[in-house]
Amino acid sequence: MNPSFSAAEEAFRQEARIWLIESLRSVGYDAMSWRERLDTDFCMRWERHMGASGWTGLSWPKEYGGRALPLVQQVIFQEEYARAEAPILWNSMAHGILAPTLMYYGTESQKKRFLPGILSNEERWCQGYSEPGAGSDLAALATRAERISDARGDRYVVTGQKVWTSVAQFAHWCFILVRSDPKSSRHKGISFLLLDMKSRGVTVRPLRQMTGESEFNEVFFDGVEVPVENRVGEEGQGWEIAMTAANHERGTFFVPMLVSMQSELRDLVKLARTTPSDGRPAIEDPLIQDKLAQLYMDVSVMRLNSYRTLETLMQGRPPGPEASFTKLFWSEVRQRMLELAMDILGPQAMLAWTDPQAAAGGRWQREHLWSRAITILAATSEIHRNIIAERGLGMPR
Amino acid sequence: MNPSFSAAEEAFRQEARIWLIESLRSVGYDAMSWRERLDTDFCMRWERHMGASGWTGLSWPKEYGGRALPLVQQVIFQEEYARAEAPILWNSMAHGILAPTLMYYGTESQKKRFLPGILSNEERWCQGYSEPGAGSDLAALATRAERISDARGDRYVVTGQKVWTSVAQFAHWCFILVRSDPKSSRHKGISFLLLDMKSRGVTVRPLRQMTGESEFNEVFFDGVEVPVENRVGEEGQGWEIAMTAANHERGTFFVPMLVSMQSELRDLVKLARTTPSDGRPAIEDPLIQDKLAQLYMDVSVMRLNSYRTLETLMQGRPPGPEASFTKLFWSEVRQRMLELAMDILGPQAMLAWTDPQAAAGGRWQREHLWSRAITILAATSEIHRNIIAERGLGMPR
């Protein structure tokens, strides 16, 4: 189900597709297994290659080295990227959240210092928001930043702990929310800092998740010094900045996930064709068919929804609760889809994804386990339902 | 799925079954249509016949004219009653809630005055609890009872409104919760009165529900006098009495509903066999079959649950949240079952239940509409889930 695009848009799609196919072929992507494609070093190399080839910063103004493409073309690129099943982008937090924040709230020298490194992906960033005591309730954050001015300069001294920090072990920098006013509570007195991960007092401890991997980390700050010029916005403006940043990508952030889910469903149908159940292919079971039909409906409508949202954005109309809506629906449908994959696998599901003999390279088991996190990370489904009720329907808090 | 019973219990079952079959035959029940069986006059006549034949008060002590049967036999009778698809019992509030309350909290003269009328079903009762502003939140009730003592005696003057009062239009008496202390709020200052529906100042206005029928009423009290001797328990003890009463029937109250649902499912399977869908009987559709399988599972386990509960009660162990559990699960499964009935009926569902040509006498359409009420009446599903979480799992209020 595809809405129509203009000839110029289709031409851009063609250009992007060709670049992706050729670049991926040149790094031997076709021959790589599903698991080799997850390799961090490889992904980060690829990411730098994208930066060097001018395929980053599509949305950025030209003055910062971007391509200033219209929203539709940004989306088209993301669709093609996902359709090519191209590598995971580890520096996406920098592109999606930090860069627009710097462009809006940053000083000239901050822009000059940090935007080029993001554009080229030579500097990777992690996001320091969540804390052990501040998950769904982010405003409860407790990491302190004490301001000190002396002969050595004007700086913050950061002490506390962040958690669920992905990519922290590979990151050069961290954008972090801290409580700069010790007497403040909730949304007030929070500041937004740019913290060098090589600073003294930073400890990164990988956090193993239920897949057995360690993508997240606990990050400890023990008196880490951050020069005042690395504060974005005013002191105490951190909450506002974080909330604005969360809206920046509203329109296009989810496009690649939705396209990937289409490919995932396509592969699930293949799995159902090739996996026997009671001596027949699982796809011959009318109940499996009905579940696949439901998923097809959900996945199609999700993709169409993203075009609807895009139109709203392009018309400059105020966005509704689309970000929550999309994240919630996507995560719950995907969880259901991967449960079906496990059901189809039947006894084959008893093998760990890491076993070399696991069906389809273990992809289904791993994604199934991963999918338990997606209804929790980036705000739980419960929080998103609250937001939809309050912002979408105007119900009382 | 039937657990086993002792020989004595089976003999009692046989006795009850024979009495029911013969009595129902003697009133021409077999020949009556589904809708004739709903006729109020008929049902109330039958109810008096039961009283006169000694088949009421099975649980009552002998001193009050009851049969003092063990719990198992009470349940067996209720099962047989439901299996015979015998008439609706309009005076069930009196038997289920009021009679045990009077036996526990009532004075000797109250017992003498009121219990015989209940036993014989010559006096019918309605329950005056809910108010327009006090539905789920019963403790918000506002109907006032002002106490007056003068030459004409010691009495309460009741002013206010009740709602969702079933059988009020046929009731001789009403047991009612009133706020006897005007300065009180919430659970305090509530009293439990027995109010003669023939009193001056009582107005009953039928409330039409979405089925088109009027089983419920609004009842208005405009300075209705209730002698103080018709107060049950102490002044201000009303809330405690009402809460205790709600627990009286915990174990057996739902048995007939569960058995009826078994018959309903049996008839739904028949409907699926006889209703064509795309030129074949609906039951040949694997998706319909799967839904019937789910309902069979739910209905079976619900019945077995009631035996589990019964055993708990018989062992004198403290009950858990079974009443909420049963009501919630029953109402939601039944709603789902009747939705399936509508799906199976297909275009036939477009006829109102009241139309003489409606399939199965309109039963499925009517029950479907009715089933929307059962997740709301007697506390909404939301309230019951709260209760289960708080009492069953000990979660914080």
Next chain:
Amino acid sequence: MNFEPTEEQRLLRESARSALVGLCTMPVLRKGFDDPAKLDAFAQALWASVAELGWTGLVVPEEHGGMGLGATEFAILHEELGRALFTGPYTVTAVLAAGLLQLAGCPASLRARLTDIASGAMRLALLEVQSGERESFFATCGHGGTVSLGTHRVPDAGVATHFLLLATEQVTSSHAGVGRLGMCLVDRSASGVTVESRESFDPTHTMGSVTLRDAPLDPGHFHVTELPAAQIARVLGDMRLARCSEMLGVADRALSETVAYVKERKQFGQPVGSFQAVKHKLADAYIALENSRTAARYAALARDAGAADALLALDVAEAMTSVMGIRVTGDCIQAHGGMGFTWESDMHLYFKRARWLASTGRGVGHARASIASAIVEGRVEF
């Protein structure tokens, strides 16, 4: 990229909404609930008003006095009709019949009646001829004469000036095969036509039992032809699409009234709408509604663009909106608490219309099975 309505479409929606607020009000509808004749009379008066607004000719070509608009427009209008619980055989007349008379091979004498549809002079109720009577019906449609049909239950029969008798069948069995279509019009007042009033599950529509015994066909008002199956499916699909859009309107109105109610209604000292269970139930309703809206809009766009996946998109829209409409209106009853199941509340009217709409077609099971077949047979693109 054209999910958002054009300026003209937005205007159509706005004018429809404001017109219907005056034309089709709950108090007037309610007066007809216990008296079908009254409801039919109201539907008839309403018809004259909407004809004046040009809606009866919405998809009728301009040369026949219509507006010549497409699926996107009738979909928008049906959303508004659903919101208002519009009564009368609008969809059968102004979408299905207007589409059938424009099909290739339709004789000029029959096609000329498009003018009567556009003007509002003709109101059509539908009799779908079932398999047992189909062969003799095709024969009749070939040569005219008289027609006899066993009793059919026909919504809005009491309002119709004519009955549209319709039969279709697959001639070659492949997916892109050929279909046969037979149709004719029978005057409501012709000899041999009996209409008996029935009670409708949806009290905002009347229902009749219609029997035809040797009812005469007017010359030129019958027609049998073979066409690409896809063309027939498209016209029949238009009616399904209209129903989907109507369902959206019904659910949208029920939900917005419910949200307003739960903001006001207090229990335990706070608005019922501040309880998380109520919030989440209505958030889920909102998600289901918006998803259905997307699916139905895309189905209309795909239909107007002649897209290859137009029928699949319609199956998706039908399967989603049917389930959504029944669920959302049911949840609205629940969120209203006791008030929700009273006759006095409008919630049951939305709930009943939703079920009525879901029951008119081949049913959600058919749509889901059709999507499943497309997947199994590899006819979907991912």
Next chain:
Amino acid sequence: MNFEPTEEQRLLRESARSALVGLCTMPVLRKGFDDPAKLDAFAQALWASVAELGWTGLVVPEEHGGMGLGATEFAILHEELGRALFTGPYTVTAVLAAGLLQLAGCPASLRARLTDIASGAMRLALLEVQSGERESFFATCGHGGTVSLGTHRVPDAGVATHFLLLATEQVTSSHAGVGRLGMCLVDRSASGVTVESRESFDPTHTMGSVTLRDAPLDPGHFHVTELPAAQIARVLGDMRLARCSEMLGVADRALSETVAYVKERKQFGQPVGSFQAVKHKLADAYIALENSRTAARYAALARDAGAADALLALDVAEAMTSVMGIRVTGDCIQAHGGMGFTWESDMHLYFKRARWLASTGRGVGHARASIASAIVEGRVEF
């Protein structure tokens, strides 16, 4: 009327629970997660302990050194094994094999091994022979000699002293027909037996790839027979019932730990467990769990009483507990928030065991289809 356990059964439960708290602890289990050999060694030590408690002989007749108990008892014990995430081939050995060796027609030499099962000397892992290899396997079971089988994935293969090779098929097709059963035991250390360690989805069980190439059968340790299909189904059903009960224990423990967690964990200044969304999710989990408990207990009662509906009751129990276990343990992860999907939390262990249990059998689809057939064919009582 006997849902509640008897005094003896209650004692069995209590002693099992308190024994397992000491015997099978999370820290010890966790040490084996990245080293199958360590986990197998632990399972072996655990086996010795439970043999001492007499559990290996739970359903073995007293004359063979067992306790001679029934389904209700092994169901109770399996609930406790589930709670503790017990590791090792207990169900295959102490329920399935112990049942098979008691079937009519089992040769005395084979039946004598019941003593080794009861004593704990024998630990059996299961190889179910699939259709392609079945005919030659039946022949082998008839005359002994050597057996060859393609690679099978076998849970707990590394702990087993012997492999139980099993094949069954329907001989007459009616519901109350005759079945053929072939089985034999192969020594783990026999020639031609290869076991290769695999990684298991459930890290609390090891998994092996087992291949047999001309592996010798001991004389008297093979057997092929025809029996009423219901008898075969009953013994195979015992394993299914044991899995259901184990699932109950897993879900019960996950839920109670989750309830404890949400009472403590605070967000927005209050315990997470005071939010209605969390309450309702866990209330639904409780309902699902208690319903499954009822279904599984009844299945055990019906099995012990030889009730006519025992197999139907088992289908109900299996279909309910499988879905429940996966859902409840998944909801427990959700209610834990971020902590729930860490390796450090035990929630994923319950979740993985639940999926593992659901994947061992023929699957929930089979059970549901079997219930549906019973309804369609009129074999259920209402």
